[in-house]
Amino acid sequence: LLEGEEVTDNNHVIAVTDDGVQRGLLQLDEDEWEHGEVQNPMCRDLFFAILFVIQLLVVLTFSGIGIVSASSIINKYKDEFNTDDDTTHDDNDPSFDGQNVAYFALLSIGSAIGISGGLMLLLLGPLANMMIQVTLLMGPITNFVASVLFFVYYNNVMMGCVALVMCAFSVCYAYMVWRRIPFAAANIATAMEALHENKGIFPLAYLVTIVATVWVTLWAIAVANITIQHKDWIYTTVTCTNNNTDYTLSSPEETDCTKITPGGYAIFFGLLLNLYWTSQVIGNCFHTTIAGVVGTWWFTTEEDRPKGCCTSTIYDCWVRTNIYSFGSICLGSLVVAILRVLHVLVSMGRNNNQQNGGGGGAAIFWCLLECIVNLLEQIIEYLNHWAFVYVGLYGYDYITSGKKVIELFKSRGWTIIINDNLVHSAFSMLQFWIGIISGGVGAISGKMFLEASTPWYAGAIFGFVLGLLFSSILFSVVNSAVDTVVVCFAESPNSLRFNHPPEISNKMITAWKEVYPDECGCW
16 A cells, blocks of 8 residues: 555555554444434424513613613703803813724734634644643643742732642643643644634624623613613612611611612512523524534535535524524523522522621531532533534434433443543633733733823733633634534544545544543444
8 A cells, every 4th residue: 555545444444654554443333323313494492482582672672771761861961061151172182092092902902813813723723732732831830930929029928829739730630631632632623624614603703792792781781771760670768777787778867778679689680690591592502503514514525515704504504503493592591591690699698698697507508509509500501512512413402402412422432531621721721821912912002002191001901801802702613613523523433534534534533542542432
């Protein structure tokens, strides 16, 4: 055989590698495997989609009323201001240079986007292995530097010891997961291949972020409208004394104060649930769309796959997610949202117990309750992540998707593997350092364009936040793509070999056998 040639004999593939050595790779017989099946297009879990739309319309109605009320108030004060004869306006006032501020904002935003995109293409491409290694090392280094600063500069022994303990934990974690780097890098490389053929998913990520930002803004307006215009829905006036700890007097002489009614607590619960539920739905819809795009790339031959920026694959997956699977996403998101609201309420109850001097059994009860709710929230959110991948791949309803993806991993012996969040941890550290670099650029551009009286750290903070924001948007796409690759690799590794260049599949299987020789399952 010549270099690069392959010969297939039943289930075995003999390949000649670059060093001229013949190596055998296993091509599995998947006939006995239970595979998922693409479902007929129909709306699933429709009740929860309708319920979501109803609660969304209620909040948007209050938000619209709030915008109209705020606009009338602003126009009223604007007219009064313009008719004030004693007021003069100097259009040449140099105290505020809008042009320089615009230059500063554009430079900071452009640099944050450029740094995030450039490092992602570089480090998640040919340098994926090195990227994971560096991010694993940066954890111990960062904690060690922090401990030195606490000991020497701030003279804070306690925080210095905490940083040293965190450094030790980081070293242990890096040591334990170091051998898993090749398979993680192979997953990233495969995910980037899928995203390279569907580049339009990245602009869609920014659009989803804009939608989420607009939603949070509208929600805040609705909350302000309810609390200002409809106080009687939330508060009631009662007679109280200084000895009553249920509410706070504005002055010692007052005998009347406000108390939150049961209806007020219900409104608070509903608004909080609405915020978490809608935010979850927006994020999970995008995650499911990415799963569908990567799954289409995995299971479709090269001749049948559209390529480019705005491909029909992205549109088809978006329609399937936001129409046929929307109810399933609403159901899974609702479970997490309820647990998050419960977590907030339990935390408030625990803080209230501490403020009232509660201790002993009550303190232990609230602590245990908070731990239980927090654990349930993390478990459900983790399972949802994988369940929505299956929703995106095949269009099952939420409950069926959760069952099937768990059965898939169990049948392949991958229960331990899915707990490996090495890629996610590496991305988190990389996002932090992108924020640091962007913060440095923001500090420099702030010195260049902002007034001398503006502190340097204002530009640094602005750049740091932008770096975190834009890098998190881009890496959320890669995260979802990597998770989909893991599911597809467990579902049908042969599809990767049949539909794509053999080097991609060879790299995945070789890395898998190298990193997990005892967990190869059917391999």
